[in-house]
Amino acid sequence: MTKPLLEIQNLSKNFSGLDVIRDVTFHVNEGERMALIGPNGAGKTTMFNLITGVYPVSQGSIRMAGEDITTASDRSRAQRGIIRTFQNIRLMPHLTAAENVMLGQTCHSHGIWSWLAPVGLQSSRSRKEADHALEVSGLLEYRDMLTYDLPYGVQKRIELARALSAKPKLILLDEPAAGLNPSETDDLAQQLLDISASGVTLLTVEHDMHFVRRLSQRVIVLNFGSLIAEGTAAEVQNDQHVLEAYLGSDRKLEEEVAT
Amino acid sequence: MSGYLSGVLVAYLLNLIIAYAVFLPGAGGILNLGVAGFVAIGAYASAWLSNEMEWPLAVTILLSMGVSALIGLAISFPILRTRGVYMVLATIAFGEVVVGLLINVEAIGGAAGYPVFEFIDLPVIALCTLAVVLFVVWLMSTRFGLALRAIHDDEPVAALFGVSVRGVRVAAFTIGAAIAGLGGALYGHHYAYVDVIYFTTLVSIYTLLYVLIGGVQTPWGPIVGAAVFSLLPELFRGATEWRYVFFAAVIILIMAVRPEGIITRALLLRLKRRGTIAAPTKEAAQ
Amino acid sequence: MDVLQQLISGLMLGSLYALLAVAFTLVIGVLNFLNFSIPGIFMMGGMISWGLMSQTNMVWWLAMAIALAACVVASLLVERFTYRFMKMRFGDATEHATPLVSSLGFLILFQGLVLIKWGPEMQYFPSPWQDPNLRIGELVIGLPQLASLILALVLVGGLSLLLARTGLGRAIRAIAESPDTAAMLGIRVNRIVPAVFIISGLLAGLAGVLFSLNYLQASPRMGDEIATLAISAMVLGGLGSVWGAVIGGLFLGLVQVMVIQFFGAEFLRAILWGLLLVIIVVRPQGVFGGSKISKGKF
Numbered sequence: 001m002t003k004p005l006l007e008i009q010n011l012s013k014n015f016s017g018l019d020v021i022r023d024v025t026f027h028v029n030e031g032e033r034m035a036l037i038g039p040n041g042a043g044k045t046t047m048f049n050l051i052t053g054v055y056p057v058s059q060g061s062i063r064m065a066g067e068d069i070t071t072a073s074d075r076s077r078a079q080r081g082i083i084r085t086f087q088n089i090r091l092m093p094h095l096t097a098a099e100n101v102m103l104g105q106t107c108h109s110h111g112i113w114s115w116l117a118p119v120g121l122q123s124s125r126s127r128k129e130a131d132h133a134l135e136v137s138g139l140l141e142y143r144d145m146l147t148y149d150l151p152y153g154v155q156k157r158i159e160l161a162r163a164l165s166a167k168p169k170l171i172l173l174d175e176p177a178a179g180l181n182p183s184e185t186d187d188l189a190q191q192l193l194d195i196s197a198s199g200v201t202l203l204t205v206e207h208d209m210h211f212v213r214r215l216s217q218r219v220i221v222l223n224f225g226s227l228i229a230e231g232t233a234a235e236v237q238n239d240q241h242v243l244e245a246y247l248g249s250d251r252k253l254e255e256e257v258a259t
Numbered sequence: 260m261s262g263y264l265s266g267v268l269v270a271y272l273l274n275l276i277i278a279y280a281v282f283l284p285g286a287g288g289i290l291n292l293g294v295a296g297f298v299a300i301g302a303y304a305s306a307w308l309s310n311e312m313e314w315p316l317a318v319t320i321l322l323s324m325g326v327s328a329l330i331g332l333a334i335s336f337p338i339l340r341t342r343g344v345y346m347v348l349a350t351i352a353f354g355e356v357v358v359g360l361l362i363n364v365e366a367i368g369g370a371a372g373y374p375v376f377e378f379i380d381l382p383v384i385a386l387c388t389l390a391v392v393l394f395v396v397w398l399m400s401t402r403f404g405l406a407l408r409a410i411h412d413d414e415p416v417a418a419l420f421g422v423s424v425r426g427v428r429v430a431a432f433t434i435g436a437a438i439a440g441l442g443g444a445l446y447g448h449h450y451a452y453v454d455v456i457y458f459t460t461l462v463s464i465y466t467l468l469y470v471l472i473g474g475v476q477t478p479w480g481p482i483v484g485a486a487v488f489s490l491l492p493e494l495f496r497g498a499t500e501w502r503y504v505f506f507a508a509v510i511i512l513i514m515a516v517r518p519e520g521i522i523t524r525a526l527l528l529r530l531k532r533r534g535t536i537a538a539p540t541k542e543a544a545q
Numbered sequence: 546m547d548v549l550q551q552l553i554s555g556l557m558l559g560s561l562y563a564l565l566a567v568a569f570t571l572v573i574g575v576l577n578f579l580n581f582s583i584p585g586i587f588m589m590g591g592m593i594s595w596g597l598m599s600q601t602n603m604v605w606w607l608a609m610a611i612a613l614a615a616c617v618v619a620s621l622l623v624e625r626f627t628y629r630f631m632k633m634r635f636g637d638a639t640e641h642a643t644p645l646v647s648s649l650g651f652l653i654l655f656q657g658l659v660l661i662k663w664g665p666e667m668q669y670f671p672s673p674w675q676d677p678n679l680r681i682g683e684l685v686i687g688l689p690q691l692a693s694l695i696l697a698l699v700l701v702g703g704l705s706l707l708l709a710r711t712g713l714g715r716a717i718r719a720i721a722e723s724p725d726t727a728a729m730l731g732i733r734v735n736r737i738v739p740a741v742f743i744i745s746g747l748l749a750g751l752a753g754v755l756f757s758l759n760y761l762q763a764s765p766r767m768g769d770e771i772a773t774l775a776i777s778a779m780v781l782g783g784l785g786s787v788w789g790a791v792i793g794g795l796f797l798g799l800v801q802v803m804v805i806q807f808f809g810a811e812f813l814r815a816i817l818w819g820l821l822l823v824i825i826v827v828r829p830q831g832v833f834g835g836s837k838i839s840k841g842k843f
């Protein structure tokens with residue numbers, strides 16, 4: 001299974017003259033677990049925003065499962081199976097946990113009836129699916145609660161459940177372990193390995209190198225918008241360019257490991 | 260029922276219908292301050308079709324809703340391109356243009372107003388209101404409603420999960436316009452007279468205000484909001500001129516203590532939870 | 546000669562719109578807040594000075610001064626309940642519709658109170674001068690009109706100097722960029738924002754007084770029509786731009802006189818608002834150059 005799922009080809013992005021992503025090329029294979037690391041401001045979140053279509057790209061192309069999606073709409077990217085989570089949790093505060101999860105199903109709603117059938121009813125199929133998804137993640141008790149005052153860790157898990165309910169082929173995880181305690185991080189890593197085992201491809205932005213080592217088969221490193229290294233976690237950690245990038249910004253990889 | 264009571268009730272029901280016209284786009288974060296324009300279109304369209312064409316009321320009312328919806332659809336594309344303050348101004352401008360044009364059309368009375376011959380009374384208005392309430396409650400419980408509320412909370416994220424933001428917003432605005440058209444048609448036929456001075460921006464402002472007082476998070480908000488505007492001041496009938504002062508004070512107060520409106524989802528969920536605790540047998544039965 | 550006369554009255558009318566447009570644009574530019582109470586404050590300027598003059602026989606300058614003071618107080622009241630309150634509760638008032646809604650509440654409140662006190666009738670506003678007109682050949686120039694034009698230009702000139710040169714101006718501009726950053730830089734936002742409301746209330750009240758002096762009338766609804774024109778002027782000039790508002794106001798004064806001349810008064814509203822709608826959709830940054838605000842949701 002080494003068919004490329006996501007192919008980034010010579011991608012560049014500039015914001016009013018400032019190059020945030022410079023001529024980056026990489027690919028993620030189907031079923032792979034890949035990590036994207038780099039110092040703060042390296043362009044990791046921008047890369048996610050380009051892949052999901054939040055920003056238009058300046059140059060280069062993005063292909064998903066062999067098809068060019070460089071200019072595709074947000075919705076069509078979601079339908080092709082690209083789904084993400086966010087660095088700062090972005091659940092809908094005035095929707096309940098179950099409704100947030102149901103929102104994730106939206107990209108697969110086609111035709112007028114799937115839009116006009118009540119999803120709010122306990123007996124609707126969408127609602128049952130959402131309840132099931134919450135149950136699997138151990139979140140059933142929160143299903144009818146608004147998400148804004150739930151604990152941080154719970155919100156993170158709901159966000160992941162929402163992403164999964166979109167039946168993604170590729171999940172982009174933006175610092176999934178940030179703010180979690182060690183046991184929560186451990187649970188998360190296990191859950192992500194399970195998700196990966198079910199055939200979903202993972203691309204993770206993360207600072208915690210323990211987490212990256214445990215989770216990722218392959219790591220790419222961005223610095224100032226350029227791709228500077230690619231390889232296994234161990235290879236990348238000993239790469240001269242990577243060490244310079246981190247030391248140059250007063251930051252050692254070992255410090256990252258310590259966090 | 261006494262004439263006074265039915266008069267108050269009709270006013271409340273008509274205000275409620277128009278409230279839902281503002282509520283629907285409002286639930287998706289669109290502030291419509293031009294609803295009076297759609298009400299005017301509905302009122303004049305139905306009045307003219309009924310007076311000049313002598314078509315049956317059911318037909319003229321449905322057609323007037325259609326006209327209002329079509330104009331709403333057409334105008335929604337440019338208006339929904341704008342944001343924030345600009346959208347507020349664009350919707351006001353729309354309402355003003357409608358009134359400014361209608362006043363110059365002599366065929367419908369121009370500035371002199373336009374008498375309407377067919378009469379509609381309380382029972383029909385009550386039925387129509389009920390239909391609107393049920394329709395909106397149902398609509399808000401569908402995936403469309405879910406998408407609309409998601410857009411209100413976080414538009415970019417809603418888009419990333421496959422919500423067609425523009426489509427949903429256009430639909431909400433257009434359906435709102437149709438409901439406003441219905442309100443206008445009933446208004447004209449009940450009061451037997453339409454005049455552009457009934458459809459000023461001030462009417463749009465009042466409507467938006469009581470919708471926001473009620474809250475746009477749930478379809479129950481307008482019922483409370485319209486009551487605050489139409490029914491509560493009746494308790495102070497001794498001093499009618501204090502009516503608007505009272506209303507204004509309520510707005511300022513509500514915005515200060517409950518800026519999301521009186522009826523919020525958190526409130527309803529709290530009430531529901533209390534209900535299930537009080538009746539554990541229901542939970543066991545599930 | 547007739548055209549010249551029209552041009553002059555158009556410009557003078559426009560200066561009133563300009564004053565009010567600047568009042569609107571200042572609050573929008575700094576706080577991204579469309580303050581709908583401004584037409585109410587405008588009306589209070591006219592009605593309170595009329596009330597004091599006609600019911601207590603107060604001398605005109607004192608009546609007007611008291612009216613202006615009342616307008617400033619009213620504007621601060623709006624600040625307290627809209628911007629300041631939101632700031633305390635949610636940390637950021639500019640991303641919320643609530644201030645706008647509350648300000649509509651204040652508009653209704655101010656109008657309602659004046660209606661209760663003085664009734665809905667249009668009142669005759671006594672002129673402090675015997676012959677308020679200046680004659681140059683066949684041209685008739687109203688002194689109050691001339692005063693409005695000069696005052697408008699002087700005040701707005703002063704305001705832009707204040708914004709550009711003084712510490713207060715720098716603080717205001719910093720808040721316009723970002724209230725949070727301004728606070729981090731040590732600017733006492735809660736002390737500076739009221740200044741914006743004081744200036745805005747003063748301009749709106751003054752415009753009301755001058756309007757009454759020009760037309761020798763005052764009524765509880767006098768703000769409704771002119772607010773339309775002031776908002777249009779602001780949009781024309783680009784939201785948040787002070788000089789844009791002035792040019793927009795003068796331009797609209799001219800347009801109004803011309804439209805009435807060529808199309809008749811009944812088409813004024815439709816044409817004006819239609820124009821506005823087109824500008825908002827096609828060129829939201831205004832016709833006279835760039836502007837900085839439009840933060841999206843509020």
